[in-house]
Amino acid sequence: MDDATLVALARSGDGDAFGQLVTRYRRAAFLVALSVIGRPEDAEDAAQEAFLVALERLDDCRRPSRFGGWLMTIVRNRSNNLVRREALRATEQIPFSARSSTPTPEKEAQLSELRDEIARALGELPEVQRQIVLLHDLEGWKHREIAQRLGLPAGTVRSHLHYARKSLRKLLKPGE
Amino acid sequence: MVDNGSIPLELLDPGNSDPGHWARFQARVMALAGPELARRRATRPLTVGEVLASWWRLLVPASVVAAAAMASLLMPAETTPGAGIAIEEALVAGVDDEPLPAVLVADQVDEVAFLVAIEGGG
Known part of the structure; x- marks a missing residue:
């Protein structure tokens, strides 16, 4: 079922339809939030909040066939609000980090270290490049889909993706 | 760190190390969305089909009751066997x-x- 049909059904309170929309966009929403906030726990909260706001404002979605792009705008806004709230609460800079606080076995510790390295490298990129590289390389969205959902020209998406990958490889190169 | 050129971004996905992660996320969102979905179900406008169905539900029993009432009115109060004239009798009558x-x-x-x-x- 396409987005427009699911949105129409969800507008009349169809839980299954809304559930399908959540399934379709939950990881993308998380990744966009992560690219703004930098902390997985907060990114998840922002993504969750964005879905609930989207449901409440579903009647304002003027182009239901482009629900994904509309949702990502909400995710970015909620994430930016969260970052601003955090910034007011604490004066320290919010790092882009995916660190885990739970003790782990040796292999998990290595993975955790690698995860932190990647997160740190991503933190060096501009926000738009983080979003694009995560949505393309992790969520599997095509250039055209990213362009449509983030409201960017397709050529710009390709260019950002190219530079993002190049920067990440350089930042994660052994010995650097 | 990344020796073959590919960056293992999947490590950033919480579902990568915890297969039930996204199912739990989904369950949380759906639980929190419950009241809003219920509100929408309660306030949504009825479709033509639903209006017809509601009429149908009302009209069918009403028609059955009306038909039964009319049938009871049209039935003769008492029927006696043999009250009608037999054909044989009609033929020989007056002969x-x-x-x-x-x-x-x-x-x-x-x-x-x-x-x-x-x-x-x-």
Whole structure:
């Protein structure tokens, strides 16, 4: 079922339809939030909040066939609000980090270290490049889909993706 | 760190190390969305089909009751067996002569006797 049909059904309170929309966009929403906030726990909260706001404002979605792009705008806004709230609460800079606080076995510790390295490298990129590289390389969205959902020209998406990958490889190169 | 050029971004996906992660996320969102979904179900406008269905649900029992009432009104109050006039009686009503026995009894048909009876009677 396409987005427009699911949105129409969800507008009349169809839980299954809304559930399908959540399934379709939950990881993308998380990744966009992560690219703004930098902390997985907060990114998840922002993504969750964005879905609930989207449901409440579903009647304002003027182009239901482009629900994904509309949702990502909400995710970015909620994430930016969260970052601003955090910034007011604490004066320290919010790092882009995916660190885990739970003790782990040796292999998990290595993975955790690698995860932190990647997160740190991503933190060096501009926000738009983080979003694009995560949505393309992790969520599997095509250039055209990213362009449509983030409201960017397709050529710009390709260019950002190219530079993002190049920067990440350089930042994660052994010995650097 | 990244020796073959590919960056293992999947490590950033919480579902990568915890297969049930996204199912739990989904369950949380759906639980929190419950009241809003219920509100939407309660306030949504009825479709043409639903209006027709509601009429149908009302009209069918009403029609059955009306039909039963009309049937009870149209039925005669009392029916007595034999009240109608039998065909045989109607045919012989007002005829003084005796009916021809050979004609009236099928298994005794005899053409000669019949003709004699006709000729003789005429």
